[in-house]
Amino acid sequence: MNLEVFKHIYFRMPAAVRLLLSIFVLMILFGFIIHLVEPNQFPSVFDGVWWAFITGATVGYGDYVPLTVPGRIIGILLLLSGGGMLTFYITTLAATTINHESKLSEGKVSFNGNHHIVVIGWNERTKQLTDMIADKDPNQEVVLIDRTLDKLPYRHYPVHFIHGDPSEDAVLIQANIKAAEAVLISSDITIDERKADINTILSIIAVRGNNQDVSINAEILTISQVENAIRAGADTVISSNDFMSTLFYHELFHKEQTKPFETVLTLLNNQQFNHIPLPDKLDGNTFKETVLFFLENGELLLGIIRDGKWHMNPRPDMELDKDDTLIILSSW
Template structure:
């Protein structure tokens, strides 16, 4: 809305508005003077319906002076009102075009930023939208492509490569998560080098944002970590592991596919345990979650030790800072 107002001011909308009001006022005063209308309000009513070309005909000038006033109002008033409405319409259209071209700053906060565009980016957005918790969360795409690639009112687009100016336009300081995708137009080495460089840039600009990246070669994971990535997905390694599991245990990848998709079946969630779970044993919480929430604990993310414990021992006790990794049909609201 601020951008539209700026555009309107630049297009002299204020001047057009004042001129239109002036014609409306002069028409009303002129009709009242020549036609001796009982109330000035009626004169203003006539002037308004004449300018807007409605023309109900309930009031019509009969004197020469009144008709001259009517001609002036019709000629100048209608023209000015048309210019006024056309200027407003053009400002909205121009703003929409600029948004589509990715040249306007975004004004959202607590949003996700996706750096790069490919078929994977579209799938990522679809998965994010399938999660009820962040269904309407703003998403900003930063990519060197001609125009906005997705028609979604809560998805915004910034055209360009990752640098300080572009990330300022994407409001990096207000973002909660940044996802950096590999550039599939480059070779494997160059892809990872670009991801690491983008990670360094983003981490320097925002020390607190959570950064998830994908790389092509597992040997570059260390570079990604040193650059400041919080989570790294190795493309080839992940698909290789899934293929190996498919060969060893036929059909097991179907359940893995279900768990990592938000669009159907059960999903994986990481949630904070309520205070009532503190110091309780894992086996007791496992029973409560299954009975009350139809959920199963897979692992404990120990914030204190920065360690993920899969299939914890039965006597493991929940401590402050721990988070539960669950399988459930939808994100459970624990303790509610």
């Protein structure tokens, strides 16, 4: 290896690594020299290296001490050079650690993991979502992309923050979108609804362009943009305004002693919906017979999807067809 190649490699190393490498070389050099100068006091090179590290760190155990004038001069040179390098290394290491944590909070550090969930947009909804994910599976990595936040304290929230525009490839690469398992795009409710939906659709296009297989779940505020979100590549479109309007309607006109909001919230927290094809052995069975079949397995049949139409809680004698999709409710 010539000098230019060495410089090319050495000066591209992180500062802390360069310092540590330099310290090791310096200490080995001083350990070898003191062994040559005072072989009786330092029987082996390792003894000399041990003395060099202890002296350079200003610990001074006193188990190995140079007795001759040349040996003491070597000790003085070691303190003038090696001691300063060790102190500088410790300071640099501390500064690097603090700087890295600061960059994490500012969203400047790329994520290198995989099978993670990417959440786009930071608001009260996504904040609660990350808490729910952390409670369900503390090992699940969540990467947050947001352009409105200047800083997100790394220790306070269970997410890896990336600052930037989610419609830009460079930002998505920082979030390692190619290795992501799922993406959730939350609408920005602080701006005009149509503009928020356009931003969401742009993010969908960018995500789909970088990962053809990832599951994309997007929130859309205006009904007219739902189809565009699906065309852009969203697997699931959540029309939050439509959902809330329906929920408000139930709250206004529900029967007495009924609590629609609490019921729906409790249901979604404790149960999950599954869509499954009708098992072959149940082809031709009535809805009532199929309900009893799933009840034996601890699941509840709510309805069916046939030819694109949803039939919730149909009549008990309705016969099921092999092409039907069943809507099942089961525990998490």
